[in-house]
Amino acid sequence: MPRRPVILEGERVFLSPPTKEDVELLLESINDKEVTQYLNLFPRIMTREMEERWLDNILNGREKDLFFFSIILKENGSLIGNSSLKVDFFNRTGRLGISLWRKDLWGRGLGRESVILTLDYGFNVLSLDVISLDVMEFNERAINCYKSVGFKEVGRKRCRILRGSKKYDLIEMDMLRDEFNEMHESKVMEICSDSIRS
Numbered sequence: 001m002p003r004r005p006v007i008l009e010g011e012r013v014f015l016s017p018p019t020k021e022d023v024e025l026l027l028e029s030i031n032d033k034e035v036t037q038y039l040n041l042f043p044r045i046m047t048r049e050m051e052e053r054w055l056d057n058i059l060n061g062r063e064k065d066l067f068f069f070s071i072i073l074k075e076n077g078s079l080i081g082n083s084s085l086k087v088d089f090f091n092r093t094g095r096l097g098i099s100l101w102r103k104d105l106w107g108r109g110l111g112r113e114s115v116i117l118t119l120d121y122g123f124n125v126l127s128l129d130v131i132s133l134d135v136m137e138f139n140e141r142a143i144n145c146y147k148s149v150g151f152k153e154v155g156r157k158r159c160r161i162l163r164g165s166k167k168y169d170l171i172e173m174d175m176l177r178d179e180f181n182e183m184h185e186s187k188v189m190e191i192c193s194d195s196i197r198s
């Protein structure tokens with residue numbers, strides 16, 4: 001496995017810039033409805049060309065307000081998912097996105113760790129004041145994960161998601177910078193204080 005640059009590192013995962021090769025895992029998962037049922041792109045069929053074009057936009061910096069991370073498992077250096085922050089710099093707000101493409105790794109706390117690293121980047125590198133997200137009401141694993149990180153439900157958009165013949169609500173959650181920094185130790189602060197000391 002080639003070594004990848006570390007943006008922010010947790011106990012079991014680190015955030016790294018995406019690479020062209022990441023498209024392989026993305027392609028495997030992006031048409032798997034066990035994964036995509038929770039995402040907005042359901043029920044689109046995604047071709048290699050569509051995925052490559054989408055990733056190419058990110059790799060070449062054309063998505064200026066999107067900070068996009070590959071989530072790497074430390075024990076073997078493999079890609080397991082992606083997280084992102086869509087940023088509104090004027091209002092200092094961000095929207096969080098995350099998917100662990102490796103569904104065999106769901107429910108082991110790796111999502112929680114990846115969300116915390118991504119929020120740390122958003123709050124303590126980009127200086128965002130608030131980060132929000134939308135989650136489908138039937139995505140209990142994600143809701144539990146976000147709550148355990150400190151997100152609070154702030155509202156419901158009713159009947160926004162169709163699955164089968166049923167409509168579901170979208171739950172909006174958010175978190176403020178102070179709330180995050182009270183609950184979690186920032187890795188960014190460590191980097192700053194180390195470099196100031198030396």
Ligand SMILES: CC(C)(COP(=O)(O)OP(=O)(O)OC[C@H]1O[C@@H](n2cnc3c(N)ncnc32)[C@H](O)[C@@H]1OP(=O)(O)O)[C@@H](O)C(=O)NCCC(=O)NCCS
Pocket residue numbers: 035038039081098099100101105106107108109110111112113134135136139140141142144145148
């Ligand atoms: C959402 C996602 C990132 C969460 O990551 P994860 O590693 O699976 O989640 P974690 O293990 O960190 O946390 C899951 C929480 O839900 C609980 N949980 C685990 N399996 C569960 C299940 N089947 N149903 C409900 N809760 C569950 C865990 O106990 C944990 O809660 P706790 O921290 O209070 O104990 C990941 O599951 C994923 O990528 N899912 C598919 C795509 C997706 O849903 N993206 C988010 C769209 S908003």
